[in-house]
Amino acid sequence: MDNQRSLIQKKDLSSEQKWPWWPLLPLYPYGNRPTLFRELIPGQIWSFEQLQGLYYVAVPVRLTVVKVSSGLMLVNPLPPTTELLRKLTELESKYGSVCTIVLPTASGLEHKISMPALARAFPKANLWICPGQWTFPLNLPSELVGIPRKRTKTLSEEGFPHMECCTWIPLGPLDIGLGRFQEISCFHKPSNSLLVTDALVSINSEPPELFELDPSPLLFHSRERGDDPLEDTPEARKKGWLRLALFASFLKPEKLSIPSINKILLHAFKPGLRNPRSHFGVFPFSWQEGWEQSAKDLIGARQPNIQIAPVIERLVFPRSKDVFLDWLDQLKSLNGIRWLISAHYKAPVTFTPRQIKLLIKKISSEAWATDKGNWRFLDALDKTLLKRGIVPSDPLAPFKD
Numbered sequence: 001m002d003n004q005r006s007l008i009q010k011k012d013l014s015s016e017q018k019w020p021w022w023p024l025l026p027l028y029p030y031g032n033r034p035t036l037f038r039e040l041i042p043g044q045i046w047s048f049e050q051l052q053g054l055y056y057v058a059v060p061v062r063l064t065v066v067k068v069s070s071g072l073m074l075v076n077p078l079p080p081t082t083e084l085l086r087k088l089t090e091l092e093s094k095y096g097s098v099c100t101i102v103l104p105t106a107s108g109l110e111h112k113i114s115m116p117a118l119a120r121a122f123p124k125a126n127l128w129i130c131p132g133q134w135t136f137p138l139n140l141p142s143e144l145v146g147i148p149r150k151r152t153k154t155l156s157e158e159g160f161p162h163m164e165c166c167t168w169i170p171l172g173p174l175d176i177g178l179g180r181f182q183e184i185s186c187f188h189k190p191s192n193s194l195l196v197t198d199a200l201v202s203i204n205s206e207p208p209e210l211f212e213l214d215p216s217p218l219l220f221h222s223r224e225r226g227d228d229p230l231e232d233t234p235e236a237r238k239k240g241w242l243r244l245a246l247f248a249s250f251l252k253p254e255k256l257s258i259p260s261i262n263k264i265l266l267h268a269f270k271p272g273l274r275n276p277r278s279h280f281g282v283f284p285f286s287w288q289e290g291w292e293q294s295a296k297d298l299i300g301a302r303q304p305n306i307q308i309a310p311v312i313e314r315l316v317f318p319r320s321k322d323v324f325l326d327w328l329d330q331l332k333s334l335n336g337i338r339w340l341i342s343a344h345y346k347a348p349v350t351f352t353p354r355q356i357k358l359l360i361k362k363i364s365s366e367a368w369a370t371d372k373g374n375w376r377f378l379d380a381l382d383k384t385l386l387k388r389g390i391v392p393s394d395p396l397a398p399f400k401d
């Protein structure tokens, strides 16, 4: 009887996790999006996390809920599944209705894609979007992608929401070829928290809690070959997580090679692995000795490094280090800043003016956007895009007076 009840509960929960719009951006876990809900700063800030990624290279993406004087403000949209909306209704009953939804990035596709659906879920909320929105492959105006013009304002150009408790700090704009990179960070004074989208990350050394709901990506990447079974152990989860962090940071880390097709097929389709969860035993990766050290260097020795994500540094800011430093300089003077809440990875993490000064010092003195070690693939990609004229050599040119 208990088993039957738990099966029914699981089925109910699964129907609450459906996301019908997933074909618009077909990322893992596709049409089923389990959500983790957490309170980050008591009575002030809450977080919803869902996995999003390509080919099991999935990392948590966060929607942040902020208490403002007239209710709740949502920052960085996520697919509004029934499960997510149910939890939000509970928060609304305690802290007031959702009055504002903010899309603070111009380029982060994984954040933009669910803005229309989230806007429809809260028809009375005011919408604010980062200037310079663009879509790919066709550049469509915001109203055509489903962001209602009547209740939408553009950050900076038409002011900012909730200035009584928030300070807004733009990073960019930069011309990145296909469109613009810009994000507008929010410093929420009552909680001393800085909300960013992709600009800064702090990578967990242990697998994020969200993977408790679905450890499959970790187990898949913890293996050495396609005929290794997906075994669920704490060691496998940790190993898989460190590899995922390397993938997401460098796309093709130094210690990863791609085996020949013959080798991949030799280990594919083995008994027990002929199922979609195991990708039928197709595992086109081979990790070389030393990958653990790469992961340690990325994450940090004692406490997680707060850093610009390598992929952002090398592909968005390779020729604009000063723009990033100017932004950090503005953060340094935010009165009372104490926490960083990014749309990815660990949150909240301590982020004080002293830490910001150290980060500025580190970035100023170290090599930026290099072509060494783990950075080699990103470097080659940037150079190719530059050579073909897909990215401009001067990303600031269109924005100069």
Ligand SMILES: [Fe+2]
Pocket (backbone or CB within 6 Å): 108, 110, 111, 197, 198, 343, 344
């Ligand atoms: Fe992002």
